[in-house]
């Protein structure tokens with residue numbers, strides 16, 4: 001059976017380090033890191049994520065600010081808020097929770113965030129730095145950054161020559177994940193809904209990353225024996241209409257089957273999920289260190 005990768009525990013380690021380094025900044029008389037989280041509308045999943053981000057920021061000793069705006073907030077009002085946060089020296093990180101309501105151009109909002117405060121790593125400047133291997137000064141998107149940390153925990157830092165298959169090509173996870181694995185000298189394939197013979201391709205992977213948002217799509221017989229399986233999916237399966245069952249969370253990987261073949265695998269929940277928030281804290285701290293000089 002596979003080693004279960006305990007993302008919750010690794011995330012706690014990261015948060016503990018961030019907290020200690022924040023305390024050091026404050027002892028040196030520098031301003032504490034400031035994180036502004038913006039949420040528009042009432043998507044229940046987004047509300048849970050945002051509350052968790054704000055809570056963890058406080059736990060780290062950050063100045064934590066949350067702007068909760070109604071669904072009908074105009075694009076102009078949102079752009080004005082971003083401009084204010086860009087200009088506020090107490091704020092080092094700005095995160096606008098996605099998805100945004102349809103009447104707002106999410107791309108325009110993201111590009112309005114100052115690149116040096118873009119702790120999500122979604123601004124073209126940060127995307128470009130990641131794509132060109134300027135990893136020292138790029139903000140890397142939190143979910144792939146956290147996934148990379150988990151991969152290094154089980155495989156060590158030298159991933160050179162390993163075959164990596166990333167299933168999913170989103171800007172938030174799939175593409176930046178592929179860039180990180182490439183920067184680590186893996187041979188990387190990005191698969192997606194039009195990929196032919198996906199099970200066969202997946203079986204070539206020493207590192208298999210699933211980020212498609214389709215519950216339990218990746219089956220046990222797609223997994224190469226000994227592979228490291230990183231499941232980024234978080235899918236809520238509704239409770240059955242009759243009987244005792246409750247709704248439950250599952251990943252993009254059929255966990256029980258895949259765990260029989262894999263060398264190591266992340267569970268859902270408790271795998272990649274907690275790492276996303278931990279890396280957001282790490283990015284905000286890094287931004288504050290840069291601003292403090």
Ligand code: GUN
Pocket residue numbers: 095096097098099120142143172276
């Ligand atoms: N929605 C889902 N994941 C993310 C994320 O990593 N950042 C933001 N801003 N919104 C999200």
